[in-house]
Amino acid sequence: MLTITLKPGKEKSLLRRHPWIFPAAIERIDGKPEEKSKPGATAVVQSASGQFLARAAHSPKSQIRARVWSFSENEPVDHAMIKRRLKKAIDYRRAAVRDTDAIRLVFGEADGFPGLVVDWYGGKDGHLVCQFQSAGVETWKVPIVQALIAETGCPNVYERSDASVREREGLPLVTGTLAGAEPQEETLVTENGVRYAVDIRTGHKTGFYVDQRDNRRLVMDHANGRDVLNCFCYTGGFSLAALKGGAKSVISIDSSGEALAVAQRNMALNGFDDAKAQWWDADVFKTLRSLREQGQSFDLIVLDPPKFASSPAHVERAARAYKDINLLGLQLLREGGLLFTYSCSGAISADLFQKIVAGAASDARVDARILRRLSAGADHPMTTNFPEGEYLKGLMLHKL
Secondary structure: OEEEEEOOOOOHHHHOOOOEEOHHHEEEEEOOHHHHOOOOOEEEEEOOOOOEEEEEEEOOOOOOOEEEEEOOOOOOOOHHHHHHHHHHHHHHHHHHOOOEOEEEEEEHHHHOOOOEEEEEEOHHHOEEEEEEOOHHHHHOHHHHHHHHHHHHOOOOEEEEEOOOHHHHOOOOOEEEEEEOOOOOOOEEEEEOOEEEEEOOOOOOOOOOOHHHHHHHHHHHHHOOOOEEEEEOOOOOHHHHHHHHOOOOEEEEEEOOHHHHHHHHHHHHHHOOOHHHEEEEEOOHHHHHHHHHHOOOOEEEEEEOOOOOOOOHHHHHHHHHHHHHHHHHHHHHEEEEEEEEEEEOOOOOOHHHHHHHHHHHHHHHOOOEEEEEEEEOOOOOOOOOOOHHHOOOEEEEEEEO
16 A cells, blocks of 8 residues: 655644645655556555554545545545445435435535545436546446445436546546446436426536525525526526526526527426526627616526636636626616626635625625525535535625
8 A cells, every 4th residue: 555654744734634635745655656656546644753644545647646535544445435425425415405306415525535526317217427536536436336326226327527627637538327227318307396407418517507406496586576687597597496486587698509408498398488588699798798788687687607717826817707797797787686696616715706796896886785695505515624615605695
């Protein structure tokens, strides 16, 4: 087994139980050459004085050189650990999540599986969709899949390991069936009484933004009788929630014609009134400016853009983009209206996002009240030792 020895003083983050180890913290790595070069090999991590700190998955090509499996010297990394942790993660979701058959079963570090994402669509007759985003979980792929099938009773497992983070781990991009049947072109799921068609094979992430479930319900609860504008609507999640909640009208904007086509099929699935919905294939930034010039206004606006900052190096540019859309959104919002605004950029902290939105309100010369701070649902738990897990943050604003 590999042994990773840290430089003096670099053990502090691990003593606080943070699960990532960076190259600058490492003094040396001892072990056989083939183990040192193997992505995902298990290593014992120790301090400069030889104190046991953790067991971790070594990733020789990644800037996150090792990801911690366990801080316990008495917990080996083996099949039993995989089964035990998956059962615990799935039991938690069964207790915490209601009114949907689209659930995040495993959320990486929060469930003790660094770099693993598993979403479950459609129950036992549906599909488990996995993303193996790190070398450690890639190494344990087969036992993970076996344990998932045993614990859920769902025999169909599809892999969507096609995120760019795989390349940074030195791993190839991979998609395809791992077990059971191939997914259909669209898998139907239900959330809060609304039906959605999910494209498991080629949709964003694993096919659907399950993290916004609670926030879609919040929009549903406040949409009655309102004129709604949904920006970056993708396949219409917030739009359909607003229609379910009794919205007077909904305009949805996205630059993907394919996503909008799925959104319109979702409209038909639910039998909503076509006359209440418009789907615009357009650039959101340009369209918001055009609507402002036309003197348009809305009672409820949703701003749920894609990730503007993929790393800390992009934060300044992303901050300008977030400020721009929030300024325009606040200007288009009627007095007494509601703005639901989000950032899914992990490099943008919740505090920074709130400051950006406050700056947008100031520049727009409007007063707004923060009614709620928003985040992902209960199946995306946050742990005290891993703040990086809080990638989705949002605000519910009331324009005064």
